Each structure stands twice: as structure tokens, then as C-alpha cells.
Amino acid sequence: MENNSYNCVTISSAALQNNYNYIKSQVAADVKVMAMVKADAYGHDMVWAAKAFADAGCDIFGVAELCEAVRLRKGGISGRIFVMLGFEDDAVDSFFEHDLTPAIYSYDSARALSEKALQSGTRIDVHIKVDTGMSRLGVMPEALADFLDTIEGLQGISIVGVMSHFPESDNPESGSTEKGFAAFSKVCTTLKNRFKGVCHIANSGAVLNFPNTHCDMVRAGIALYGYNPSGIPHFDSLSATGLIPAMSFRSKVLQVKTFPEGTGISYGLTYITHRKTRIAVLPVGYEDGYSRILSNRGEVLIRGQRAPIRGRICMNICMVDVTDISEAAAGDEAVFLGTQGAETITADDIAEKMGSISYEVLCLFGNNNQRVYRE
Ligand SMILES: *Cc1c(COP(=O)(O)O)cnc(C)c1O
Numbered sequence: 001m002e003n004n005s006y007n008c009v010t011i012s013s014a015a016l017q018n019n020y021n022y023i024k025s026q027v028a029a030d031v032k033v034m035a036m037v038k039a040d041a042y043g044h045d046m047v048w049a050a051k052a053f054a055d056a057g058c059d060i061f062g063v064a065e066l067c068e069a070v071r072l073r074k075g076g077i078s079g080r081i082f083v084m085l086g087f088e089d090d091a092v093d094s095f096f097e098h099d100l101t102p103a104i105y106s107y108d109s110a111r112a113l114s115e116k117a118l119q120s121g122t123r124i125d126v127h128i129k130v131d132t133g134m135s136r137l138g139v140m141p142e143a144l145a146d147f148l149d150t151i152e153g154l155q156g157i158s159i160v161g162v163m164s165h166f167p168e169s170d171n172p173e174s175g176s177t178e179k180g181f182a183a184f185s186k187v188c189t190t191l192k193n194r195f196k197g198v199c200h201i202a203n204s205g206a207v208l209n210f211p212n213t214h215c216d217m218v219r220a221g222i223a224l225y226g227y228n229p230s231g232i233p234h235f236d237s238l239s240a241t242g243l244i245p246a247m248s249f250r251s252k253v254l255q256v257k258t259f260p261e262g263t264g265i266s267y268g269l270t271y272i273t274h275r276k277t278r279i280a281v282l283p284v285g286y287e288d289g290y291s292r293i294l295s296n297r298g299e300v301l302i303r304g305q306r307a308p309i310r311g312r313i314c315m316n317i318c319m320v321d322v323t324d325i326s327e328a329a330a331g332d333e334a335v336f337l338g339t340q341g342a343e344t345i346t347a348d349d350i351a352e353k354m355g356s357i358s359y360e361v362l363c364l365f366g367n368n369n370q371r372v373y374r375e
């Protein structure tokens with residue numbers, strides 16, 4: 001069909017819901033689960049993924065930017081939506097119009113919210129973002145008491161939560177997680193002595209590795225999409241952890257050709273055949289999220305076998321070696337991410353070859369290709 005690309009990302013709502021339920025099963029019954037759906041749900045389509053999580057019982061969602069939260073609301077998502085990265089003062093109306101919850105870390109944004117609340121005769125709930133070791137956004141713990149003093153004086157604002165983030169919870173051995181959590185526990189005490197609020201710090205790594213840090217709510221991202229943040233290549237997450245990768249990425253062989261020994265392949269001729277070689281040409285390049293770093297490194301599945309990338313990855317094309325896959329022919333399915341026959345390529349496998357993490361692989365594929373959805 002003229003509207004369809006050769007390349008297709010498929011996303012399974014059953015997998016997303018399995019993963020949500022799995023995370024629920026890992027936390028105590030009274031601990032809430034926020035589904036992190038920023039970055040278009042790590043490439044899984046935020047509105048569609050949020051609906052899948054909502055159908056599984058989720059009613060709290062987290063995004064980075066305000067515009068993402070508005071997109072969720074316009075897409076029909078109800079429940080609480082957290083905006084993590086703050087906002088510009090002139091955008092403050094949106095929080096009221098769409099009933100959104102900001103995480104705040106500056107007096108100016110608190111004042112802007114307060115002014116709008118007073119004008120419209122309403123109140124707004126806010127969570128305070130604290131920096132307990134990530135060295136990223138947030139109020140430093142030692143400045144928290146003063147910050148609360150000034151915010152408390154503003155009318156129309158209800159302080160209902162405090163949050164922080166772990167830099168290393170993907171590593172079960174990390175000492176920084178214990179240390180960060182000790183600092184956060186003090187922050188929680190400060191908050192709870194003064195306000196009726198909730199505390200949250202645990203991301204997927206902490207959900208899986210540090211059960212003592214779950215507090216009142218956890219914020220799960222990568223685990224919802226089926227991956228362990230520790231990044232374990234060549235690992236069958238389904239049987240071993242209860243998480244099911246929700247995304248696959250498939251394409252088609254355009255052409256198969258045979259070249260003599262000594263032939264250079266693709267830009268820069270960085271691969272020279274060392275035998276008579278059958279090459280399959282695939283319509284996937286870095287524009288489709290298949291990083292150029294995977295030149296001469298990546299693998300795809302064709303007819304249930306692994307075919308290595310030969311030469312540089314182009315903008316829209318790459319080549320693989322199918323000399324040992326004698327039946328390979330134009331029109332064959334090529335799997336970049338997912339399972340074919342008995343073989344599987346996971347986002348961790350690709351990430352390992354890129355020197356990256358599964359998160360980036362999912363964002364790259366999901367946000368650069370047509371997506372289809374499977375119930
Ligand atoms: C993205 C994000 C998360 C989720 O992290 P995962 O490692 O994907 O579980 C949690 N909290 C904040 C503030 C985030 O930005």
C-alpha cells in the first residue's frame with residue numbers, strides 16, 4: 001500500500017499490560033505506580049501506551065515536558081499527569097486548563113502558579129523536586145526547609161509530594177542508592193512533618209533492585225516496556241524476569257546479489273568481501289533509527305538466522321551478509337529487533353553494540369518509524 005513503509009515497528013499492548021502488572025506485583029499493595037510515558041512512551045506511542053496501562057489499572061502518568069502532558073489529555077487520558085521538567089511562566093495556564101501536576105524546583109514557577117490560582121479562584125497540587133545525588137534538577141536537601149517556607153507562604157498552592165531520582169539504581173551493588181535514599185528519607189520526614197504528602201524516588205532499577213526505596217509511589221519507565229535497566233544482552237527477559245519486550249522492528253529484503261571476493265561494500269568501502277559473498281540489501285538506515293555506529297557490527301534475522309551488517313549503514317539502506325543463508329531472497333522478512341524462528345535480538349543486544357542502553361534503541365526505532373499496534 002502506498003502509505004505503508006517497508007519498515008514497521010510493532011507494539012504489543014498485552015506485553016505493556018503484562019509489564020505493568022508485573023511491576024504492581026513487585027511493590028506493596030498500597031504503593032502507587034506512575035507510568036513514565038515521556039519520549040512518546042520510549043518510542044511506544046504515549047497516548048496508545050497510556051491507554052494500555054490505564055486499561056490495566058494505571059491512573060498516574062509521568063512526562064518530561066508540558067506539551068507531552070497536553071498531548072496525553074487531548075488523547076483522552078484521564079488520571080493524574082505529572083510534568084517533571086518544569087515550565088515557562090507564560091505556559092502556566094495549561095496546568096489549570098488540563099488539570100496537570102507540576103514537579104517544581106524554583107520559587108518563580110511556584111509564584112507563577114500561585115498567581116494563576118488566585119486569579120481563577122482555584123488551587124493546584126504541586127510536588128517538590130529534590131536533588132539527592134543525581135546532580136540534575138531539583139532543590140538541594142539542605143535548602144529544602146527554606147524553600148518550603150517560601151512556597152508555603154504562596155496562596156493557591158498545595159504541597160502534596162516530594163520526589164527525587166536515583167543515578168545508579170540499575171546497579172544492585174551501587175552504594176550511591178543507599179546513600180541517596182538516606183538523604184531522601186530525611187527529606188521525606190521534613191515534608192511529612194509539615195504537609196500531608198507522598199514521597200517517591202524509585203525508578204525501574206529501584207523497583208527491581210531496591211525494594212526498601214519504594215516509598216508511597218514508584219515511577220516505572222523501561223521495565224514497563226519490557227527491559228531490565230541493568231541491560232543484560234543475550235538474555236531472555238520473558239522467562240527470566242516476567243518482563244516482556246513490547247516492541248519489535250521488522251523490514252524486508254529488497255534485493256540479493258552475489259559479489260566476488262575482494263569487493264568493497266557501501267560508503268567508504270569499509271568492508272571488503274573475503275570470499276564470494278551474497279549480500280541482501282535492506283531499506284533500513286540511520287534515518288530509521290538504526291545507528292550508523294552499527295556499521296560492520298549489527299546483525300539482523302533472516303529466515304531465522306543471524307545475518308551480519310556489512311559496510312557502513314546509509315541513511316535509508318544497509319547491507320547484510322546472507323552467504324550462509326542460502327534461501328534468502330528479495331521479499332524475505334528481516335527482523336532488526338524481536339524474534340524470528342528460534343532467534344531473538346533484544347534492545348540490550350543492539351545497545352551493547354552501540355555502547356548505549358536499551359532506552360535509546362527503543363526511542364530511536366519507535367520514534368522514527370511507522371508503528372502498528374497489536375492487542
Ligand atoms: C524517566 C524517569 C523515570 C523512569 O526511569 P526508568 O529507568 O525508565 O524506570 C523515573 N523518574 C524520572 C524523574 C524520570 O525522568
